[in-house]
Amino acid sequence: MGKIQVETLPNGLKEVTIEGRIARDDDEVFRTLSSISKSSSDIILILTSIEGADIEFYNYLSELSMRTKFKAIAKLPEVIESCKNVGITVFPSKKSAQLALMGEETTKAILSRLKEVPILNTDAYRLMTYISNPNANLEELEKMVRENPGLVSQILRMVNSAMFYRGNKIESLSPAMVTLGMNNLRTLFLYNFYHGVTNIFTSQKDVIDHGKQCGILAEFISKSAKAPRDEHSKVWLGGLLHDIGQQALAFVFPEKYQLVLNFAEEEKKPSYFGELMIFGVDHQAIGRQLATKWNFPEYLTNIIGDHHSLKAVGWNRLTLPVFCANNYLNERNGTPYVSYYSKLVGYFMLYKAEITWAESPSEEFEKVLTEGHPMF
Numbered sequence: 001m002g003k004i005q006v007e008t009l010p011n012g013l014k015e016v017t018i019e020g021r022i023a024r025d026d027d028e029v030f031r032t033l034s035s036i037s038k039s040s041s042d043i044i045l046i047l048t049s050i051e052g053a054d055i056e057f058y059n060y061l062s063e064l065s066m067r068t069k070f071k072a073i074a075k076l077p078e079v080i081e082s083c084k085n086v087g088i089t090v091f092p093s094k095k096s097a098q099l100a101l102m103g104e105e106t107t108k109a110i111l112s113r114l115k116e117v118p119i120l121n122t123d124a125y126r127l128m129t130y131i132s133n134p135n136a137n138l139e140e141l142e143k144m145v146r147e148n149p150g151l152v153s154q155i156l157r158m159v160n161s162a163m164f165y166r167g168n169k170i171e172s173l174s175p176a177m178v179t180l181g182m183n184n185l186r187t188l189f190l191y192n193f194y195h196g197v198t199n200i201f202t203s204q205k206d207v208i209d210h211g212k213q214c215g216i217l218a219e220f221i222s223k224s225a226k227a228p229r230d231e232h233s234k235v236w237l238g239g240l241l242h243d244i245g246q247q248a249l250a251f252v253f254p255e256k257y258q259l260v261l262n263f264a265e266e267e268k269k270p271s272y273f274g275e276l277m278i279f280g281v282d283h284q285a286i287g288r289q290l291a292t293k294w295n296f297p298e299y300l301t302n303i304i305g306d307h308h309s310l311k312a313v314g315w316n317r318l319t320l321p322v323f324c325a326n327n328y329l330n331e332r333n334g335t336p337y338v339s340y341y342s343k344l345v346g347y348f349m350l351y352k353a354e355i356t357w358a359e360s361p362s363e364e365f366e367k368v369l370t371e372g373h374p375m376f
């Protein structure tokens, strides 16, 4: 017969420990779990001392997981396996389970705080969302753009810039939008949206500047490796936005974020170590959530959500140049970084291009950084 114990921790968290072998008719266990789930949502469920359970117990946990966000801890392989089979993630220790709960809280707080700031109620966001819909058409888009004279002149400037100019100056909106095409227009709207976001995250000037430099370098890497033309602007935008999660974290929790920066400096470790300790989640994961919430295209969500770990299938071709540019900048700025040169070589190999700089890219990179971006 199973035993169940409930303890309330000082931070309000409920710690529920279950022991022994749980049978389908262990009423006390089921009843207690049910009443706890009604009164509390933050629950740590310790299953390290159970010796096994009937399938009904795991099914019940699965049902419970829809109503409350409990975190289970288990060690016995049989218990871990049974939990997995009903879709429950198991944590190895109390600490990791608590961090996961904390990470969820942080994410929730950021998403709800950013809902209050006036970035979603802008033309750029409306256009960006419209264009991500597969039924989007240029005619409709043009009607929306016409409402915003600032955007009209940006589009005309873009189409007549060295990047798109083909010998004839284009002076009206319709042919300009056709020439640029959906992908370039989308980049432009995303850029405008991001520009609006940076006006809100003004205290994050260093991170914003780091993003601008990262975008320029990542695009240069992509061009130097002779990656297909349409990848250049994607990589640039990815570099620009890669640390958007860090900006959001620091914007919503300025004091706590200072602790992360102190930690990184004292321990000489990348900031995400400190973020995981202090917030239970890092800026890469926060960035991914924001990018998804804000309808960013999938490639951009992947760059933002994978720029440290490079877990995307086949070393995502768009993430790799951002990874290299980011770590180059961190190295030269004296912030902890991850070695990137072999990845840079690998990226060039993907396109069968030859690296034009010898051992170190710094001379060329610095030159490009001083030149800035031709368009923005």
Ligand SMILES: [Fe+2]
Pocket: 242, 243, 283, 307, 308
């Ligand atoms: Fe980062």
Ligand SMILES: [Fe+2]
Pocket: 210, 242, 243, 326
């Ligand atoms: Fe970065």
